[in-house]
Amino acid sequence: MRGEYRPFASRADCRPAAPDGVARQAVHSIRLVPGFDNYGVMGNPVAHSKSPQIHAAFARQTGEPVAYQAIYVELDRFPAALDEFQRLGGKGLNITLPFKEAAWKSARVTSGRADRAHAVNTLWFDKHGKRHGDTTDGIGLIRDLTVNQDIQLSGKDVLVLGAGGAVRGILDPLFDQEPARVVIANRTISRAIELARLFLDRGELVACDYEALRGQRFHTVINGTSASLQGAVPPLPDDLLLPGACCYDMMYADTDTVFVTWARAHHADKALDGIGMLVEQAAESFHIWRGVRPETRPVIAMLRNS
Ligand code: ATR
Numbered sequence: 001m002r003g004e005y006r007p008f009a010s011r012a013d014c015r016p017a018a019p020d021g022v023a024r025q026a027v028h029s030i031r032l033v034p035g036f037d038n039y040g041v042m043g044n045p046v047a048h049s050k051s052p053q054i055h056a057a058f059a060r061q062t063g064e065p066v067a068y069q070a071i072y073v074e075l076d077r078f079p080a081a082l083d084e085f086q087r088l089g090g091k092g093l094n095i096t097l098p099f100k101e102a103a104w105k106s107a108r109v110t111s112g113r114a115d116r117a118h119a120v121n122t123l124w125f126d127k128h129g130k131r132h133g134d135t136t137d138g139i140g141l142i143r144d145l146t147v148n149q150d151i152q153l154s155g156k157d158v159l160v161l162g163a164g165g166a167v168r169g170i171l172d173p174l175f176d177q178e179p180a181r182v183v184i185a186n187r188t189i190s191r192a193i194e195l196a197r198l199f200l201d202r203g204e205l206v207a208c209d210y211e212a213l214r215g216q217r218f219h220t221v222i223n224g225t226s227a228s229l230q231g232a233v234p235p236l237p238d239d240l241l242l243p244g245a246c247c248y249d250m251m252y253a254d255t256d257t258v259f260v261t262w263a264r265a266h267h268a269d270k271a272l273d274g275i276g277m278l279v280e281q282a283a284e285s286f287h288i289w290r291g292v293r294p295e296t297r298p299v300i301a302m303l304r305n306s
Contacts, residue, residue: 030069030071030081030084030085030088030090032067032088032089032090033067033069035065036065036066036067037064037065037066037067037091038066038067038068038069038088038089038090038091039055039066039067039068039069039090039091039092039093039094039289040068040069040070040071040085040090040093040094041068041069041070041071041093041094041095041096042071042073042078042081042082042085042093042094042095042096042099043070043071043072043073043095043096043097043098043099044072044073044074044075044097044098044099045072046070046071046072046073046096049070049096050278050303051068051070051094051282052068052069052070053302053303053306054278054279054282054299054303055068055282055286056068057294057298057299057302058282058283058286058294058299061294061295061298061299062286062290062292062294064286064290064292066286066289066290071085073099075098078099078102078103078106079102079106082103082106082123082131086125086129086131090125091124091125091289092122092123092124092125092285092288092289093122093123093124094121094122094123094282094285095120095121095122095123096121100119100120100121100135100165101118101119101165103119103120103121103123103133104117104118104119104120104133104135106120106123106131106133107120107123107131107132107133108130108131108132109130109131109132109133110132110133110134111133111134111135112172113134113135113138113139113172113173114133114134114135116168116171116172116198116199117135117137117138117165117168117169117172118165118168119135119137119165119168119169120133120134120135121134121135121136121137121281121285122134122135122136122284122285122288122289124288124289134288135169136281136282136284136285136288137166137169137170137277137281138169138170138171138172138173138174139173139280139281139284140277140278140279140280140281140282140283140284141170141173141174141222141248141250141274141277141280141281142170142173142174142176142177143280143283143284143296144248144272144276144277144279144280145220145246145248146177148276148280148296148297148300149246149270149272149276151220151246151270153174153177153178153179153220154177154178154179155178155179155180156179156180156219156220157179157180157181157182157183157217157218157219157220158174158179158181158182158183158218158219158220158221158222159182159183159185159213159216159218159220159221159222159240160174160182160183160184160185160221160222160224161185161186161221161222161223161224161225161234161236162184162186162223162224162225162226162227162234163184163186163188163191163192163194163195163207164191164224164225164226166224166226166250167184167195167224168195168198170222170224170250171195171198171199171202172199172202175199175202175203178203179203179204180204181203181204181205181206182203182204182205182206183205183206183207183208183213183216183218184196184205184206184207184208185207185208185209185210185212185213185234186207186209186225187209187210187225187234189207189208189209192207192208192209193207195207210234210235210236213236213237213240214237215237216237216240217239217240217241217242218240218241218242218245219242219244219245219246220245220246220247220248221236221240221241221245221246221247221248221263221268222247222248222250223247223248223249223250223251223259224250226251227258227259228249228251228253228257228258228259229251231258232258233258233259233262236262238266240266241263241266241267241268243269244269245268245269245270246268246269246270246272247259247260247262247263247266247268247270247271247272248270248272248273248274248277249263249272249273249274250274250277251273251274252273252274252275252278253273256271256273257273260272260273275300275303275304276296276300278303279296279299279300279303280296283296283299
């Protein structure tokens with residue numbers, strides 16, 4: 001199992017996809033597809049990304065003339081790769097690990113939610129060449145939870161596991177849902193406290209370690225740790241879930257993640273992985289770029305069946 005998990009935030013690959021979604025050989029230089037508006041995802045590693053497949057599906061569905069490729073970027077080459085993509089006439093980019101903060105710094109105009117997250121996963125260029133940046137990860141999670149899964153967050157106690165970049169990116173849109181309280185639990189409590197300080201103005205927010213979860217029960221638990229990468233689940237109390245609870249893993253894998261398995265074993269009403277979030281954040285990027293909102297359900301179904 002180890003190594004199979006794909007953190008939501010590090011999806012990407014080195015298989016540039018043609019407009020029809022057919023993977024070509026890995027290349028390290030950028031070549032745009034003539035006759036199309038070109039987009040892509042830059043990352044390192046950029047293997048196993050589903051983004052080219054997702055955006056090819058969106059393009060087919062909407063009839064938008066979009067070509068989307070995965071671009072492997074050497075760790076010290078991100079600014080140069082950005083410049084090159086833009087110079088060649090590329091229209092916009094998704095940015096994945098480890099470049100999200102660098103992308104945020106590179107953008108001249110950024111959204112409030114990107115500034116909070118210190119991350120940009122969606123870049124586009126206006127007619128003057130000015131770079132705009134936004135982050136769609138958090139809204140992707142919230143749309144999957146609230147629209148696709150019909151989970152109500154408003155007035156609820158929500159537990160978020162982890163205090164890294166992935167969690168930082170979801171807190172703003174999470175508070176937009178007006179939960180009663182958000183608890184951030186992390187192995188290293190100082191990181192949870194540090195993160196909580198940045199969002200205290202948004203609502204009721206508590207930072208704690210896993211030990212402090214004893215005796216507390218939640219309606220929604222979101223796993224934003226990278227523990228699944230090690231095949232681990234944070235040490236959670238057995239009676240953590242309220243009846244009807246929803247557990248959501250921001251990661252996904254070909255089989256159930258260990259957190260999804262934990263949730264099922266603890267009788268969660270819903271035990272979900274991050275595939276829906278992945279497609280929803282992509283749809284949000286597509287909407288920013290094209291002004292068209294694609295249907296996400298058939299694309300989520302396609303990925304689950306592939
Ligand atoms: P990302 O940008 O993907 O969020 P990160 O900033 O390295 O990556 O954060 C990883 C998160 O997963 C952290 O909250 C980390 O906990 P610590 O801050 O205590 O390191 C958490 N994490 C990773 N492995 C874990 C494990 N085995 N058990 C519990 N938490 C874990």
